[in-house]
Amino acid sequence: MARKAGRPRQEALSREKILEAALSLIDAHGVEAFSMRRLAAALEVDPMAIYHYLPNKEAILRGLIELIFANLHVPPTENASWEETVRACAHAYYDAVRAHPQLIIYVVGDVDLVMHAALSANNEQLYAALFNAGLDARQVFYAVSLIIDYLHGCLLGESAMQNSDPTSMLQHFEQSTTDQYPAIRRVVEAIQQEPISDVFGFDIGLNIILAGIKTLVK
Amino acid sequence: MARKAGRPRQEALSREKILEAALSLIDAHGVEAFSMRRLAAALEVDPMAIYHYLPNKEAILRGLIELIFANLHVPPTENASWEETVRACAHAYYDAVRAHPQLIIYVVGDVDLVMHAALSANNEQLYAALFNAGLDARQVFYAVSLIIDYLHGCLLGESAMQNSDPTSMLQHFEQSTTDQYPAIRRVVEAIQQEPISDVFGFDIGLNIILAGIKTLVK
């Protein structure tokens, strides 16, 4: 019954260990390269051993999304304006999801977990902030929906950008300048002269949304 | 050399026929159930015959996204206000993508094709409308990015909603009401008393965005 001294015995498998291994596998090589068999190999275990802790591959992905949302923590915002609070909540959501870019598609596709995250303790301050802004309950709901949908769109666009070669985008731009569409051309030329800053992220869009929310109450 | 009379001979395979068959297969049974082998079976052809027209499965998906964007047509908006024009463009994009809900994930993930669609002739009026609103070139770019990201988020949320059972969502709501978070509770109760209309779509969010855009120039 005594534990062997020296090198500790192989830790037993567990749901946590499996999810942990799956996450680092996906972070490193993407969801494409993730398979039950590869995961088993990484855990140095027979593929079927995994099924003792999680019913199937989908359950693993769901578990990972749960992990991501579990890491969503909004910093305290006591003395902040309602706009600053909304921004803080949006950034927290954004950062938590962006920590694992390869999984964004699954995050966005899981209404249940998104819903759960949206209604979780972390976001009480978001809802409170929007009430403080002067919205009624229904308007708060619309505002939250808008912000979450915009966040999802941003996150997806960003992750898709990383997986595509940047030259083809410039081709679209250059092709457009030779076209006969003056409004598009003006925009393309402006972007070419002074490219968008790296830290563009979603801040500008969020500011426009905040301005729009403000008009609801005025 | 003469064509046989009666039942016409089997039409030759072609890129178009393949994509057409793939699209109806996916519309009917989802991307999950779509495979090269099933597609071949639907076309009554050896699986490898397809590779003569399209290099691999990914190319087929890309081809389908192209098809979707090819069906994006903005109605003429001569005498419309700039807001109405923006709304018309957004709706056209929304409708084109929503016509094939199973493919939304791929649409949103294809930056190149999204970029191409965003810069295509159809959207000249969108850019022009935003200039008419008084934005400068850079602001037009931000506004278009915001609108497209929001559209993507909406579309994804909607398609995810269809693939999940509606009871679990109510569970989240009911669970929240028993919580100690007053702001969230207020929102949940309001939604429960008078549920969101079916045609909610993305119109309300778009209106908030439009209001936000207006503040950029005022």
Add this chain to the structure above:
DNA sequence: ACCTGAACACCGTTCAAGT
């Protein structure tokens, strides 16, 4: 040029068996 068919290197998952 266009299509076939066998083959390769993978999958996720079931099921019976081991300890």
Add this chain to the structure above:
DNA sequence: ACCTGAACACCGTTCAAGT
């Protein structure tokens, strides 16, 4: 209870061969 290993029914794609 926990893990294994063989097996099943699939994949996408390569390659050599047919016409």
